[in-house]
Structures are given as structure tokens and as C-alpha cells.
Amino acid sequence: MIAPAALLSRRTLLIAGLVAVVLVAALVLRPRGASSAGAGSPLIGKPAPALAGTTLTGQRFVLRPGHVTVVNIWASWCDPCRQELPLVAGLAQRWASDGVQVATIDTRDGASLARDFLAKVGASGLLAVQDPDGRTAVGWGATGVPETFVVDARGVVRARWIGAVSESWLTGQVRRWSTA
Amino acid sequence: MRRLSLVVLGLAVAAVVAGLLVGHRSPSQADRVAHLAGELRCPTCAGQSVADSTSPVAASMRSEVAQQVKAGRSDAQILGWFRGRYGDAIVLAPPTHGLGWVLWLVPGLVLLAGVAVVLWRRRPPPRVPVRPQRPAALSAPRLAVAGLALAVAGVGVPLLLTRHSDTSAAATPEPAPSSSTAASPVEAAFQLLQAGRPADAESLVRPVAAQPGHDRALAVLVLGLAQRAQDEPAWRATLTRFLKHHPHHPAAAQVRRLLQP
Numbered sequence: 001m002i003a004p005a006a007l008l009s010r011r012t013l014l015i016a017g018l019v020a021v022v023l024v025a026a027l028v029l030r031p032r033g034a035s036s037a038g039a040g041s042p043l044i045g046k047p048a049p050a051l052a053g054t055t056l057t058g059q060r061f062v063l064r065p066g067h068v069t070v071v072n073i074w075a076s077w078c079d080p081c082r083q084e085l086p087l088v089a090g091l092a093q094r095w096a097s098d099g100v101q102v103a104t105i106d107t108r109d110g111a112s113l114a115r116d117f118l119a120k121v122g123a124s125g126l127l128a129v130q131d132p133d134g135r136t137a138v139g140w141g142a143t144g145v146p147e148t149f150v151v152d153a154r155g156v157v158r159a160r161w162i163g164a165v166s167e168s169w170l171t172g173q174v175r176r177w178s179t180a
Numbered sequence: 181m182r183r184l185s186l187v188v189l190g191l192a193v194a195a196v197v198a199g200l201l202v203g204h205r206s207p208s209q210a211d212r213v214a215h216l217a218g219e220l221r222c223p224t225c226a227g228q229s230v231a232d233s234t235s236p237v238a239a240s241m242r243s244e245v246a247q248q249v250k251a252g253r254s255d256a257q258i259l260g261w262f263r264g265r266y267g268d269a270i271v272l273a274p275p276t277h278g279l280g281w282v283l284w285l286v287p288g289l290v291l292l293a294g295v296a297v298v299l300w301r302r303r304p305p306p307r308v309p310v311r312p313q314r315p316a317a318l319s320a321p322r323l324a325v326a327g328l329a330l331a332v333a334g335v336g337v338p339l340l341l342t343r344h345s346d347t348s349a350a351a352t353p354e355p356a357p358s359s360s361t362a363a364s365p366v367e368a369a370f371q372l373l374q375a376g377r378p379a380d381a382e383s384l385v386r387p388v389a390a391q392p393g394h395d396r397a398l399a400v401l402v403l404g405l406a407q408r409a410q411d412e413p414a415w416r417a418t419l420t421r422f423l424k425h426h427p428h429h430p431a432a433a434q435v436r437r438l439l440q441p
Contacts, residue, residue, distance in 0.1 A: 025373040040269050050263070075236075076370035079382070108236050108365045109381025114374075132387035134240025135247060141265035143237055 018073050028055060038169060041141055041149075045158075048151045049139040051103060052133035053112050053129040056110075058106040061129050063174040065155030067101040070148065070170065072136050074115035074128075075109045084164040091170060100174055104128045105139040152177040213246045213392065216258055220245070221272050227271060236364050239393045359397065368397045369402045378409035388416075397426045403437070409436070 043049065051071060060102035063069060072088050074081040093101035106114045106128045118124045131137055140149060143162065150173040151158040159173045207215070217231035220237045230245070241262070248258045262270050262333035271295045315414035372378075382403060404418035419435050426432060 042264055046264075075365070077365055108240060108387065110380065110386070112383050113380045116380070131245040133238065135392060138237070138240045138244045139265065143266075145236075171326045 005110050038147045038159050041157065041160040043157040044160065045142055045156065048155050048157050051105065051129060051136065053131065053136065056106060056111055056130060061103065061127060063103060066153060067099050068153050068174055069101040069103055069151040070174065071140065071151060072102065072104040073107055073140065073145055073147045074104055075107050075145045076113045077109070081146045082121055084146050085118065085121050085123040085126065087167055088165070091128050092126060095174065100178060102127065105131050105136050107131040108148040110132045150174065150177055153180060209249050211414055212249050213242065216245045216255060217242050219272055220262055223270065234364065234395050239388065239395060242393050243391050255309040265332060289352040306345070309339050364395060364401060366399045373402060373406055373409065397422065397429060401431060
């Protein structure tokens with residue numbers, strides 16, 4: 001015969017086990033708090049991937065440490081980029097005298113189309129490295145366009161933003177890593 | 181008689197070895213690219229591999245895989261390269277390190293737990309006279325429900341853990357719109373073509389038409405139509421190439437009509 005106390009104990013143990021599983025899951029899966037780094041990326045805290053190639057103006061560009069650098073990935077066929085690029089271009093001009101560099105990757109795009117697009121949105125001055133087959137963007141772990149990364153002066157990736165970047169986030173990140 | 185048996189056996193072994201050698205030919209580069217693309221998860225699609233997806237990022241990832249295969253990198257090196265940029269979840273099979281091993285162990289553990297429960301329930305009843313009592317707290321239906329709950333928790337939690345261990349999971353300080361594209365380059369090129377901008381369409385679609393991928397057929401078609409719209413002599417060759425590789429494409433009949441002298 002099984003005593004009622006034993007039955008209770010078995011049931012209690014079972015329920016306790018399930019509760020423990022749920023609690024552990026909740027503990028592990030809890031949001032890690034609002035991260036000022038924006039979206040996560042395995043690249044954060046690691047040396048920046050290669051960014052080298054020919055720009056839309058025909059010059060050779062290689063990303064090297066020494067400046068805080070904003071890396072923005074875009075394409076002329078991307079609607080959110082249309083809203084975002086004027087902001088990025090404006091900030092690039094404003095930061096140029098502070099030694100902050102803005103380099104963009106024009107991914108899976110045609111050069112003439114991209115140049116027209118930049119002119120149309122008032123962002124012609126942007127440094128844009130051509131990435132016709134999308135491999136440079138994949139090297140940065142991009143999942144689409146637009147995406148933005150902030151790289152510190154030592155060449156370490158510090159933050160990532162997915163989607164059209166906001167001015168407050170970008171200026172906050174640049175300020176943070178310029179003074180770090 | 182014995183000698184004959186030995187000869188037959190020898191021939192059989194030789195045939196098996198020859199079959200193994202023939203069947204074990206090394207895969208071509210295209211085979212490896214297709215295999216590796218099938219191992220990678222498209223980061224913007226629901227449950228599709230990079231091989232199956234037509235999204236721009238999947239096409240870019242296929243290009244990268246092809247380039248790395250061409251450069252002589254091993255499968256492990258290539259998958260590791262993608263893990264380093266997108267996290268472990270970019271590979272469809274769970275990893276065999278870190279939390280990933282839990283996924284491999286859990287089904288076996290759940291099975292063992294089930295067997296243990298069944299064996300435990302089948303113990304001979306105690307010999308002490310039993311007085312009528314309320315049904316056991318762990319009756320068969322309850323056991324089944326509890327077992328199901330444990331199985332769901334056992335499989336679901338490690339799955340979530342593995343997804344969570346992928347550092348690409350976003351933790352955003354304010355709503356950040358997920359990466360979005362208005363259209364793929366090929367769709368955008370098609371729209372440009374319809375809008376009377378064939379030169380722009382051609383420059384946009386040419387890189388896509390030059391590389392392997394699911395959107396290549398459409399890219400070659402749009403490229404050919406864009407060239408035709410600009411009276412470029414290459415349009416016939418481009419559309420013929422499209423027909424050669426995709427004779428049963430829905431647009432094939434119309435393309436054949438265009439090509440008729």
C-alpha cells in the first residue's frame with residue numbers, strides 16, 4: 001500500500017520538477033536588459049571584419065584602425081535606406097572634423113543606380129564601398145539592409161543596429177566610443 | 181571446387197571494392213556549395229536553408245560559400261566562419277559543443293525517463309491488504325500528461341536555449357525595425373524595366389545573373405529583356421541562355437516568341 005503522504009510527496013516532487021524547469025528556463029531566457037549596443041552580434045567585442053574595395057567614386061578604400069568608424073550597409077532597392085541615408089550623410093559631414101569616419105557598404109547593387117540614388121536622397125558625399133555580390137555585407141554578419149555597426153578606434157566592433165538607424169542611438173554610440 | 185569458391189569470393193570482393201571506390205568519388209565544387217548552403221539557415225526566412233531561400237542575404241551567403249569552396253577551405257572552416265558572424269544558430273544542425281549537446285542528449289534522456297516510469301508502474305503490488313482508496317494521484321492519464329509536459333519542457337527548453345545562445349538575438353533599447361528590404365534586386369530590376377529604365381535594371385541585375393542561386397533564372401530573363409530594350413546585340417544570347425537552362429519556365433513560351441526572327 002502506498003501511503004497518501006507518499007502520493008502527495010510524489011506529486012509534489014513532479015510539480016516541483018516542472019516548476020524548476022520553467023524557472024530555470026525563465027532565468028536563462030530572461031531579457032538581458034536593455035543593451036546600449038543595440039542588436040546583438042557575435043562580432044561585438046571582436047576585431048572588425050574586412051572592409052575593402054572600390055568606392056562608388058572609383059577610389060580604393062580599406063578600413064583600418066585609428067578612428068571611430070560607423071559602418072552602414074545599404075542598397076538603392078531598400079526603402080528604409082531612403083529615409084536613413086540623409087541622416088547618415090549629415091552626421092558624416094558633422095563628424096569629419098572630429099576624426100569620426102563613416103564608411104558605407106552598397107550591397108547587391110548597380111553602381112550607376114546607387115550613385116543616382118545617393119544624389120536623389122542628398123547623400124552624394126557618402127563614402128560607399130561597392131559590394132555587388134553581397135559578400136562584404138555577409139562578412140559583417142548582416143541579415144539585410146539597412147544595418148549599422150560602430151567600430152572603435154582600435155578596430156573592435158562595439159555596436160550594431162538593425163533597420164533604419166536613429167540619430168540618438170548613433171550619436172550616443174559615437175560619443176561613447178570616441179571618449180573610451 | 182574450393183578453388184572455384186575462392187575465385188568467386190575474390191571477384192565479389194573486387195566488385196564491392198570497385199563499387200565503393202566509384203561511389204566514393206569526391207564531390208564537385210558545385211556539390212559542396214549546394215551541400216553547405218543546405219546546412220546554413222537563412223537568417224531572414226522562417227525555417228528555410230540558404231540553399232532554398234530566394235532572399236538577397238541567402239544569395240549573398242551562397243556567393244560567399246562558393247568563394248570559400250573555390251579557395252579550398254574545408255566544410256568545417258566554412259561553417260565555422262559563418263558561426264563567427266551569425267552565431268551557432270546559423271547552422272541548421274545543432275552544434276555538438278556548449279549548450280548544443282543538450283539537444284542531442286534530451287531525446288535519449290526523455291526515452292529513458294519514460295521507460296523508467298513504465299517499469300516503476302509495473303512493480304508487483306504490495307502484499308499488504310489494500311483497503312479501498314481514492315484513485316492514485318499518478319493515474320495513467322495523469323502520467324501521460326506529466327510525461328508529455330516533461331517531454332515538451334525537455335525538448336523546448338534546450339531548443340530555446342540554443343536559440344538564445346545565438347548572440348544575434350536582438351536586445352534593443354528601443355524598437356529597432358527588423359531588417360527589411362523593399363524588394364530583392366531582381367524584383368527591383370524588373371520594376372525598373374517596367375518603369376522604362378532598362379539601363380538601371382541591367383546594372384542592378386547583372387551581378388545576380390552571374391552567380392548561382394534560385395533567383396538566377398529570373399535575373400537572366402530580366403537581364404535579357406533589359407538588353408533588348410536598349411537594342412544591345414547580346415539580348416538574343418542572354419534570352420537563349422535563359423531558355424536553355426529553364427525551358428519549362430512560365431515565361432519560356434513568350435521568350436521563344438521574342439526570339440523568333
